Amino acid sequence: MLVLRLIDTDPIKQFEVTKWIDFQPGGLDLSFTNASGFMLLGVVMILLLFGMAASRAELVPSRLQSIGELGYGFVADMVRGAAGEEGLKFFPFVFTLFFFILFANVIGMSPYAFTTTSHIVVTASLALLVISIVIIYGFWKNGLGFLKLFAPAGAPWPIYILLIPIEVISFFARPLTLALRLFANMLAGHIMLKLFAGFAVTLAGLGGAYIAIAPLAFGMGIALNALEFLVAGLQAYVFAILTCVYLNDALHPSH
Amino acid sequence: MSSDDPDSLGDRIAKAKAARDAKTNAERPGDVKAGESAGALALRYGAEFGASVFVGILFGLGIDHLAGTRPWGLLVMLGLGLAAGTLNMVRAYREMNARAAANQNGPPGPENGTG
Numbered sequence: 097m098l099v100l101r102l103i104d105t106d107p108i109k110q111f112e113v114t115k116w117i118d119f120q121p122g123g124l125d126l127s128f129t130n131a132s133g134f135m136l137l138g139v140v141m142i143l144l145l146f147g148m149a150a151s152r153a154e155l156v157p158s159r160l161q162s163i164g165e166l167g168y169g170f171v172a173d174m175v176r177g178a179a180g181e182e183g184l185k186f187f188p189f190v191f192t193l194f195f196f197i198l199f200a201n202v203i204g205m206s207p208y209a210f211t212t213t214s215h216i217v218v219t220a221s222l223a224l225l226v227i228s229i230v231i232i233y234g235f236w237k238n239g240l241g242f243l244k245l246f247a248p249a250g251a252p253w254p255i256y257i258l259l260i261p262i263e264v265i266s267f268f269a270r271p272l273t274l275a276l277r278l279f280a281n282m283l284a285g286h287i288m289l290k291l292f293a294g295f296a297v298t299l300a301g302l303g304g305a306y307i308a309i310a311p312l313a314f315g316m317g318i319a320l321n322a323l324e325f326l327v328a329g330l331q332a333y334v335f336a337i338l339t340c341v342y343l344n345d346a347l348h349p350s351h
Numbered sequence: 352m353s354s355d356d357p358d359s360l361g362d363r364i365a366k367a368k369a370a371r372d373a374k375t376n377a378e379r380p381g382d383v384k385a386g387e388s389a390g391a392l393a394l395r396y397g398a399e400f401g402a403s404v405f406v407g408i409l410f411g412l413g414i415d416h417l418a419g420t421r422p423w424g425l426l427v428m429l430g431l432g433l434a435a436g437t438l439n440m441v442r443a444y445r446e447m448n449a450r451a452a453a454n455q456n457g458p459p460g461p462e463n464g465t466g
Binding site for chain 2: 262265272276278280341
């Protein structure tokens with residue numbers, strides 16, 4: 097029973113935001129928390145990876161250069177596929193977004209790390225940034241023609257009374273789904289991981305017949321770990337591809 | 352023999368390219384399918400539907416607050432939110448179908464996202 101007291105199996109505790117450096121100018125809480133720290137770590141790692149990948153460009157690429165080129169090609173193909181050649185002007189934005197989320201997700205997979213994308217504040221900020229760019233660029237490029245997005249052509253006019261509010265609602269639901277999906281996936285996945293790992297420890301600590309069940313929970317934990325790595329990559333991809341789809345609407349507002 | 356024929360190198364390059372394209376196209380659908388488990392699909396549809404209803408409710412409450420039409424704005428916008436949720440779900444389904452089809456027939460085209 098001593099083991100139980102030593103190991104904390106609370107599945108929610110991993111999401112606690114703790115202050116590393118307290119900083120509150122004029123009552124405004126701008127403390128440097130573990131969330132800020134792990135976001136900064138992700139940015140530094142991305143800069144290091146691509147800085148090193150691009151530093152010694154050779155005709156026959158080294159391993160690191162190949163990683164950089166593959167990442168570049170992957171995101172470029174994604175943007176081109178969802179938003180066309182015109183969408184490539186948003187390539188730097190989508191590239192940054194994809195790698196920021198990917199690194200945040202993957203860093204969160206290592207033990208004792210904090211998963212910044214499991215907080216809705218972070219994902220909602222990213223989603224609001226995306227939708228702000230879509231709205232501002234849409235109006236800047238198309239003027240009021242951007243509003244055609246809310247009125248698909250070819251319907252008889254009485255239908256528009258119903259259709260326009262529906263389209264407006266579904267447009268404003270987009271940032272919400274974008275933020276919710278990433279947040280919910282990361283939160284649920286990490287709780288599951290911690291739960292099954294906690295089961296294994298608790299069962300082993302109880303002794304007797306329970307020890308026989310502990311490996312099952314442990315095996316489940318390993319399987320979930322693999323699944324979570326898949327989810328980490330997939331959710332970064334989904335976020336980036338949906339950004340491209342929404343940017344496509346800003347480029348070509350007519351349905 | 353082959354060094355005399357100027358076409359043979361070009362032919363071989365074309366053959367190698369075709370083989371590589373076939374390989375990359377064959378690998379792609381597998382990658383996508385592996386990710387889209389039943390749980391991921393359920394979460395996707397749920398998020399699409401729930402978010403629209405939520406936005407509809409927010410709009411309704413906002414209209415009621417501004418115009419003072421207490422229950423009616425909420426009722427109407429909730430109905431429209433449900434409709435928008437269904438529409439978004441259908442769109443998500445269509446978009447995924449288009450992507451799956453594009454992955455089997457070649458790289459995805461720009462018409463996929465316009466739904």
